[in-house]
Amino acid sequence: MSFGTSADSLADVPQGVQRITSFLIVSSLYGSQCCLILFFLVVIVFVPWLLWRCWAFTLIPWRYPNRPREVPYWIPFLGHTHAFLEDADGLLAYGRYVRLTQDQVEILIPRREYFKHSDEPYALHVAGEKLYVLTSPQDMKAARENTSTLSQYELTRDFIIALGLNPAVGKTVCRSSMQADKLNLMLRSGAMRKSFVPVVENLASEKQNPVLEQSLNNLHDDLVRHIDESMQWNRLSAKYTRFSNADERDISLLGWCRDSMINAATRSYFDEALLQIEPNLSQIVFDFDTETCGSIAKYPHRLGNFSSAAKQKGIAAFTAYLKLSKVQRAGEAQFVRDLEEEYRRLGLDEENLASLMMIVYWVINANTYKLTFWLLSHLVANPSLLGTVRSELSHAIPPSSPLNISSLQTCPTLIASLHETIRLTSAPCTLHRVLAPTTIGTKTLLPSRSSKILTPHRQLHLNDHVFGPDVHTFRPARFARNPRLAHCESFGGTAGMVVAEGAVLTFVALAVGRLGVEMASSGQDMGVEMKDADLERGCSNSGSQRFPRLDEKKGCLGIMGPMPGDDLFLKVTRSRCD
Numbered sequence: 001m002s003f004g005t006s007a008d009s010l011a012d013v014p015q016g017v018q019r020i021t022s023f024l025i026v027s028s029l030y031g032s033q034c035c036l037i038l039f040f041l042v043v044i045v046f047v048p049w050l051l052w053r054c055w056a057f058t059l060i061p062w063r064y065p066n067r068p069r070e071v072p073y074w075i076p077f078l079g080h081t082h083a084f085l086e087d088a089d090g091l092l093a094y095g096r097y098v099r100l101t102q103d104q105v106e107i108l109i110p111r112r113e114y115f116k117h118s119d120e121p122y123a124l125h126v127a128g129e130k131l132y133v134l135t136s137p138q139d140m141k142a143a144r145e146n147t148s149t150l151s152q153y154e155l156t157r158d159f160i161i162a163l164g165l166n167p168a169v170g171k172t173v174c175r176s177s178m179q180a181d182k183l184n185l186m187l188r189s190g191a192m193r194k195s196f197v198p199v200v201e202n203l204a205s206e207k208q209n210p211v212l213e214q215s216l217n218n219l220h221d222d223l224v225r226h227i228d229e230s231m232q233w234n235r236l237s238a239k240y241t242r243f244s245n246a247d248e249r250d251i252s253l254l255g256w257c258r259d260s261m262i263n264a265a266t267r268s269y270f271d272e273a274l275l276q277i278e279p280n281l282s283q284i285v286f287d288f289d290t291e292t293c294g295s296i297a298k299y300p301h302r303l304g305n306f307s308s309a310a311k312q313k314g315i316a317a318f319t320a321y322l323k324l325s326k327v328q329r330a331g332e333a334q335f336v337r338d339l340e341e342e343y344r345r346l347g348l349d350e351e352n353l354a355s356l357m358m359i360v361y362w363v364i365n366a367n368t369y370k371l372t373f374w375l376l377s378h379l380v381a382n383p384s385l386l387g388t389v390r391s392e393l394s395h396a397i398p399p400s401s402p403l404n405i406s407s408l409q410t411c412p413t414l415i416a417s418l419h420e421t422i423r424l425t426s427a428p429c430t431l432h433r434v435l436a437p438t439t440i441g442t443k444t445l446l447p448s449r450s451s452k453i454l455t456p457h458r459q460l461h462l463n464d465h466v467f468g469p470d471v472h473t474f475r476p477a478r479f480a481r482n483p484r485l486a487h488c489e490s491f492g493g494t495a496g497m498v499v500a501e502g503a504v505l506t507f508v509a510l511a512v513g514r515l516g517v518e519m520a521s522s523g524q525d526m527g528v529e530m531k532d533a534d535l536e537r538g539c540s541n542s543g544s545q546r547f548p549r550l551d552e553k554k555g556c557l558g559i560m561g562p563m564p565g566d567d568l569f570l571k572v573t574r575s576r577c578d
Helices: 007-012 015-065 081-086 086-095 137-146 153-164 167-175 181-189 208-230 254-267 272-277 280-289 309-322 334-345 349-365 367-380 384-396 405-410 413-424 459-463 475-479 484-489 495-513 531-538
Strands: 097-101 105-110 122-126 127-133 239-245 248-252 429-434 438-440 443-445 451-456 518-520 569-573
Touching: 081 086, 081 122, 086 459, 137 429, 137 438, 137 451, 137 459, 153 167, 153 429, 208 254, 208 334, 208 495, 248 254, 254 272, 254 280, 254 349, 254 367, 254 495, 254 569, 272 309, 280 309, 280 349, 309 349, 334 349, 349 367, 367 384, 367 413, 367 438, 367 495, 367 518, 384 405, 384 413, 384 495, 384 518, 405 413, 405 495, 413 475, 413 484, 413 495, 429 459, 451 459, 475 484
Parallel strands: 127 451
Antiparallel strands: 097 105, 122 127, 239 248, 248 569, 429 451, 438 443, 518 569
């Protein structure tokens, strides 16, 4: 019997079998090629990647225990970039906490098993740059006081250039020390709790300059007077009023705070003439803050000159304003005049001076109205707390006489509520460049063009070692029991901050103490129902209104705003005005 294969025998094989055989042969050859390609991919890509992971996150921490440990990431160079741009606050919390969900409520547990101690500096990798993150009060203070191996010059320059200033002018502004204290003083008067990066290093202390301090005192008095005037019953605008009669109105709290606070600050810092040129400045500030600052706050030096329609409208208004004579704008604050004169002396033209003034104007106004909104929101959502504050104010505010802001210091519950609101809603950060090896705490930070120090004050505000348990709960009693908490590193006040806080307290005191305010019986659906956790932290589900959500994902330089569309409607009665 012959086992050879002949043409006749192949012809006898069915055609289907021949096709299957051919397919298997080709597949075998193709599979060999795929295996070879896969082998090379493993050798060329996976093995180097695995070695990099071991080197970066295992060997280096073991070999250099005094360096801040990095939060691991999967893709070299990109690192945590996407997470940083999408939700910077969430990423920074991830560096210190583990997020868990229990009974549909998200809770944060200190990430001690990862970094051993949650308050030590750690590192993030963002767009090819290493960010050293500081979270303890001691480390923040050490970074702030170090002017020899840490610098803010380049980062501040990039920031104000990203906001629209010409690069050459930005260098001039940052390097000129003669007017640094004036500009910084002006910026910080509106920037709640270090919400704006200082313009230059080694700033002069306001308290050492009696002229500037007196200017702030005068500004403070003007601001209180203009807020008082805006709170008169006949000055409440129909623009944010949903319903009104002779003695009662339903108004949007966000619109009320925004228009009243921004317009009062405009009249105090500049002059009524600016509002005559552009009556819609409050909306411009709101739009500019919404359009640009979420991105600029996260990484300004990667964005270049950020173009914004609202910014251009603001610059146009200030260009026209700066062309007015001193007589036509006689009501502007003295150090605003000094600031303008000194920058004109440095050679700034009208366009760049208008851009600089727009930046200053935005910083002055971007935080105070949001802080006022959140403080009043918490008060009206907690009737018992509102009643306590109203009782305190009944002894501090005369029925018809002008408000004396110093009398509000006798209202401990109101002051504690302000500090607790700042703690929960502010998210400022400070950036430094590392110029030389710097030891902070137990870690040594190494210099390079891509290494920076990031100080996110919100992480300190949520530090249970500093503020005790339940740091995510609105509980003013923590400040009432321990007023020294308001003097920790991230709550350190300057004369300018006192002006801003005084403005907020003035508005709230007049709203609660003279006007009758409470949650409106019905309101717009704001998209978030109050959970049990909301009620536990002092939020009452009055009517159909829901407590506004904090927009934590959008970057900001100070007080975080509410989520788009979230608001509260208040019933305001005239009885306490008369």
